[in-house]
Amino acid sequence: MPFDVFDRVLRPLRSRPVTSRYPDAPPDLPAAARGLPELDPVRCDGSAACVGACPTGAISLSGSLWTLDAGACIFCGACERACPRDAIRLGRRIELAARDRADLAIGRAWRGEAVTAEIPGVAADELLAAPRLRRAIWKALSRSLHVRHLDAGSCNGCDWEIAALLNPYHDVQRLGIDFVASPRHADLLLVTGIMTRNLEAAARRTYEAMPEPRLVVAVGACAISGGVFAGSYAGRDGIADVLPVDVFVPGCPPRPEALIQGLLVAIGRLAPGLTDRAGARVETGGE
């Protein structure tokens, strides 16, 4: 089998690694990438065109405060196109994970005044570099982080991005993170979708099957707020009614780097002395 020998052994040996260096290096985004909308408060005249244009009602304007809910934003750019004064443009910020739903709201005073609030997001020391991350996972869990994916009624966009975490470029296994088949082996539940009525019972049972401590990460606009499907008869506006969410990862869908950042934030939650959202005390193993 000379072909096989070449194909399976020699060819891989000759090819170079393609893997991303994220989180040690910033995400490699093209110029066209759509990140979180940013307001130029000096240009904004309070016309509220963006409020009416937003398909998910993520933008509100009250008094002099412009607020964007990153948990509802689908990064479509309708606000940018609607603004008559070019005061909004899609920025390049995609790492938006937060531990509290309320932290996803960005407020800005629009009459050229100071920024009143900003996504607190993640403290700098929580954005762990890869070697520290592996140590943190080891300390908190005495082993690698095992993730179980749960589709609770998504369009499958988020799910394909989760699947992309396992391709040779993103390769989360290099960070000590792996996906498992059974919730009984999982430390963390990565949930996409609005939580449809048809899946609610299965979703609850999946969570109940996990050992403690267990973390829940809500992935994407649908899981956080219902996204474009908010207000549907067929499900809920996000998973938080049914599962205790530890970390929210905005996006439609969140890029793989944003998912990795969300996992890092979730692991920060498992630092010694913390509890998961459901209240279980985290017992940390020694190194």
Next chain:
Amino acid sequence: MAEPLEARGAASVASGQASAAARNGAVEPVAPDALGPRVADTVAAGGRFVMLVGLDERSVGGDGLAVEAIAAGPDGGLIRLRAGLPLAEPSYRSISSLVPAAHWDEREAKDLLGIVPVGHPDPRRLVLHERWPRGYHPLRKDAAADVRPPDAARHLVSFEVHGEGVYQLPVGPIHAGVIEPGHFRFSAIGERVLHLDARLGFVHRGLEKLVEGHSFAGALPIVERACGVCTVTHALAYSQAVETLTGTAVPPRARWARVLVAELERLYNHVGDLGNICAGIGFQPAVSRLGWLKERLVRANDALTGHRYLTGVVAPGGLVADLDPAGLAALPETLDAIGVELASAVRSIVRSEGVMARFHGTGVVSDHVAEALGALGVAARASGLGHDLRRDRPYAAYDELDVGLVTASTGDVAARFHVRAQEAHESLRLIREAVGRLPAGPIDTPLAAVPAAGESALGAVEGPRGASWVWLRAGADATVDRLRLRSASFANWPVVAAAVPGNLVPDFPLINKSFELCYACSDR
């Protein structure tokens, strides 16, 4: 293999509005019990069943419900038969016993509108599962979109085979991998499957109700999120329906850019699916290679449009935004490199005897079964059926392109693998041609007119998984009154269920991945 294109004559100037309206077909009122025989006659004459739409006429001046059956005649023209049904007893004689391709459409209309197909061979619930109360039909106009009905506890019946040595193997809705939810009930003897009962609908998000009342532009972000990896397909089919309703002619740059992104969508899906088929048997070297190729393709999408899965690109009237010049300039070189690597990866799979032994003869769908169940896309072409909307009913700029038809005859996993691999190369060629022929000029045009309330039109796109059809009826002031999206996955799921019996249980993941259908665009 690619066949020479037949002369298309008059059909090649199908880009104008007049011909678009003519291709749309006129609605013909019929008696409820005549639907089945009329559709069956069309199919027997060489036509195909397209879709069935349940309607509540009360929003457009009527006083009851209606059901519209649509078939494509042998010449490709649409035959639209609509039967009015009284609200008190909305029933008609089922089409499915004559035309099996209609059987999920009829079950769905029964759940969502309470339209009863009398004599349906399998009238179980499809979309609304055991927690939905009896008599609740969300697509009726008197059901509020945002009112969630009380919980009910009903028992859903699975179709099971019983007898000595027969056991039941329930799988899902939550599966072991990173995949979407569905429940599969195998009845098996030993390792051999006797029957597969596939229950979907778990990710039903009420999309068709949510879009009602939205402006044509406002409904788009919802429609294109029917499925995260068929976004161009659905946005384009919807945009075509809106453009037909409003008599809008799309500018040339948008028509060519639509071809470009539609083929990019086919390409990244096909390349990913080739890898996923190998994942179905755990052939990891190919999974990694093709996974990296797919990542490179979605990164090229990102550079071109700002979205890895091409969401927010196509809109009624043209495009949302122009293609990024840097992404466009880099595209041909990226595609050349990917073409070489794809050919090498496929060669390495095909030369692996262990892999091909699993592919050959597994999950066979005969041309007869594929035709009867209305298989679409790769599932149809791998069984020898030469259906491809890009040739049969060209849209965007496909009327100016020579799309090679790829078919195979064996109908097994190997056939679906080969068809995908060759179509990926054909897509590479079409993208290069579209990049070369992309004209300068405007990318969109305002919608030309406001359609009269009650007017309806169709749009159809050959997506990565086959033909997706959008049926759209206008309400007052250019809003959506009713939309039905029949994706290729919806049509093909029953074909998967038919492909499995006779195979071994452990071959199911392989067979399933050889179709690689979306649950999301089936369930909506």
